[in-house]
Amino acid sequence: MNIAKRRLLTAGISTACIGAALGAASWIGGSQQDDGAGRTDRQEAVAERGRSVMPFDLEETTHHFTPTGTGGIQDVIADQPDDAKQVGPIRTHLKQEAKAFGQGDFGDPAQIHGDSMPGLAALEEGYERIDVRYNERTDGATLTYTTDEPALIDALHDWFAAQLSDHGDHAETGH
Known part of the structure; x- marks a missing residue:
């Protein structure tokens, strides 16, 4: 390849990368106006939108997202561990989500966060290569995502980061 073509190709790739980065930043950043409650x-x-999808109260629960070397762990827990009014619906919802995600249906997260959510398209495309396991906890439930494909691990991590950003004080990085 001659130098002129190589420079043109490099410029095109750089422009595409910058465009993708700006698109992701604008998606995650959204409007930065504070609503007075810190959101x-x-x-x-x-x-x-989450209130129409999730049957538990976001003000009474917290999502924990823990990236791992093989995927990640998502815990949804009641802020008051003995709050049966939250624990039951958390379990029901995550059990349904585990089943849906195992069939490639990520419609609920798309409805809440948007179809262009980082990582979402890769997860929908690669769902057959991701193991999604549901487990109950005394204060809620856990979904564990496992794959041996680096691109899907990255997609899970991007998906977790987007949820952390979007849920604000309703979400935390897990430990």
Whole structure:
């Protein structure tokens, strides 16, 4: 390849990478207006859409997202461990999500966070190569995602990061 073509190809790749990075940053950043409760407009919109998908109260629960070397762990727990009003619906919802994700149906996260959510397309495409396991906890439930494909591990980590950003004070990085 001659130098002129190589420079043109390099410029095109650089432009595409910059465009992708700006697109992801604008998705994650959303509107940064604070609603007075410490949430951005995007986080409030996500919380509102979440209320129509998740049967538990986001104000009474917390999502924990823990990236791992083989995927990740998502815990949803009641803020008050003995709160049966939250624990039961958390378990029901995550059990349904484990089944749906195992069949490639990521419709609930797409409805809450949008179809362009980072990692979502790769997870939908590679769902057959991701093991999703449901487990109960005394204060909620856990989904464990496992794969041996680096690209899917990266997609899970991106997906977790997007949820952390979007859920704001309703989510934490797990330990």
